[in-house]
Amino acid sequence: MDISFFPENAIPRMGTQPRQYIDLILQGPVEELDAMLMCKGNQRSPIQALRGDEHDHWMIHSILDKKGRIVSRELDWRHLSGDNTLDAQARLERKKELEALSFKEAIQGLNMTSNIYHNKLQFAGEIKLLSAGQTAEILGLKESTLAQFRWRGDKRLPWVKIGKSIRYKLADIEAFIERSTVRQGA
Numbered sequence: 001m002d003i004s005f006f007p008e009n010a011i012p013r014m015g016t017q018p019r020q021y022i023d024l025i026l027q028g029p030v031e032e033l034d035a036m037l038m039c040k041g042n043q044r045s046p047i048q049a050l051r052g053d054e055h056d057h058w059m060i061h062s063i064l065d066k067k068g069r070i071v072s073r074e075l076d077w078r079h080l081s082g083d084n085t086l087d088a089q090a091r092l093e094r095k096k097e098l099e100a101l102s103f104k105e106a107i108q109g110l111n112m113t114s115n116i117y118h119n120k121l122q123f124a125g126e127i128k129l130l131s132a133g134q135t136a137e138i139l140g141l142k143e144s145t146l147a148q149f150r151w152r153g154d155k156r157l158p159w160v161k162i163g164k165s166i167r168y169k170l171a172d173i174e175a176f177i178e179r180s181t182v183r184q185g186a
Contacts, residue, residue, distance in 0.1 A: 018054075
């Protein structure tokens with residue numbers, strides 16, 4: 001298949017593992033062992049790069065054996081169809097999958113963090129404070145994004161300054177996630 005058919009930002013740079021992987025999978029299903037050998041045991045990294053924002057959300061399906069182990073992977077047929085509309089449809093579907101997964105992981109991380117930090121960083125009884133790094137990890141953001149929120153005076157995620165330290169209340173983080181949640185049909 002002619003690689004120039006695909007959106008320019010979807011094509012990895014020559015010589016990179018994601019490019020090697022996409023060149024291989026465009027020829028047909030890729031056996032997991034072949035991918036492991038090509039990527040020196042780290043085949044998940046180029047696959048994640050291809051499935052994510054960096055390379056415009058390739059829809060790559062895992063083929064499982066009877067025990068649920070991945071034995072090969074293949075591109076969604078819509079990428080291979082030669083139809084720009086179908087290709088775009090597959091990319092949009094993958095992007096929505098990724099967003100749903102990211103949100104689910106953020107909530108799981110929040111629940112896990114809530115349990116981990118339950119007895120840490122407390123003052124005034126029940127107020128739990130988290131560092132900017134911990135907050136960024138829960139939200140799936142960079143600390144610099146939180147710094148931009150503070151600098152711009154963004155009131156959606158309140159913060160606490162104690163001396164030179166910036167802290168976030170766990171309850172405020174949970175409320176921010178709830179306010180940021182887009183409900184179907186909303």
